[in-house]
């Protein structure tokens with residue numbers, strides 16, 4: 001049946017009927033990729049039109065789950081592409097169902113690093129954002145759109161667009177060609193983008209290994225809400241746990257969401273108090289990582305370590321082979337069965353040798369409580 005990707009997964013994954021997301025998915029509503037995202041309850045003003053949130057400490061609303069704080073696992077969305085390199089919106093419906101049912105992941109971070117956001121045109125980024133919001137409606141809790149760009153007007157345009165389509169949040173990376181040299185310059189850039197979407201939760205995306213912008217987040221957060229009232233948290237993709245710990249110690253993980261982005265050492269970040277994580281591996285190791293989170297919360301540190309060691313064993317193996325976005329696309333393709341396609345140049349396809357070795361490694365891992 002056209003537009004009903006649920007059927008592809010119907011037999012394999014039985015949704016938990018108690019879960020609202022599963023109920024939505026069970027209705028099999030994959031919306032067609034055309035036109036603006038549908039609104040609940042008829043005409044609704046966009047977030048940009050509705051103005052700023054009333055209480056600074058309260059998360060501004062979300063079209064997925066209004067007011068729900070962003071926490072737990074967030075999959076860094078891969079951008080599916082056709083063999084000839086066009087974005088492939090047609091599989092996003094299946095992708096959403098796969099994340100929810102097979103990986104129990106209900107939050108997505110669109111157009112980031114894994115999504116090759118900075119390699120896409122503005123038009124492609126908008127189309128992807130619209131499709132994720134459309135397909136995530138009633139199935140996902142949060143759809144966060146990365147709107148960072150080297151050009152401020154482009155970033156502002158993407159922020160306005162994300163607000164207009166009802167995204168749950170926006171995130172912005174530091175500009176990395178002409179780089180901000182200090183906190184004030186970085187905050188000025190972020191503020192100009194955030195103010196274009198005054199009702200949408202705003203997250204700073206800190207990824208110094210790729211941007212080269214090493215301004216400490218601890219410093220950035222000092223007084224941030226005075227400049228950016230919608231500031232909601234940080235996607236922290238760096239190994240500097242001292243900076244992360246100081247951020248949490250000074251601000252509290254109740255006020256802001258701290259989401260860690262180095263999947264191979266998430267347990268260390270949990271120990272200093274992060275609220276959750278955004279990463280590429282939650283696309284296909286979401287359930288395993290969720291079990292690590294549960295073990296940590298119990299607390300069963302030995303079991304949490306076991307999961308982290310095994311996740312690390314896989315990542316250590318593939319990192320030695322050469323691991324990046326192209327390889328993530330290949331791994332997700334063989335694990336989920338959903339074709340993610342090639343990456344966009346300058347990235348090139350993972351080799352057949354990589355795929356065979358990565359698959360054999362993943363299959364060989366003996367997970368505790370394996371299901």
Ligand SMILES: CC(=O)N[C@@H]([C@@H](O)[C@H](O)[C@H](O)CO)[C@@H](O)CC(=O)C(=O)O
Pocket residue numbers: 076077109112113114115237261262263264278279280281315
């Ligand atoms: C540099 C990089 O791609 N880091 C990934 C990690 O999930 C990474 O793939 C993982 O830790 C394996 O090294 C994420 O932080 C990126 C991410 O969240 C994004 O796609 O925006």
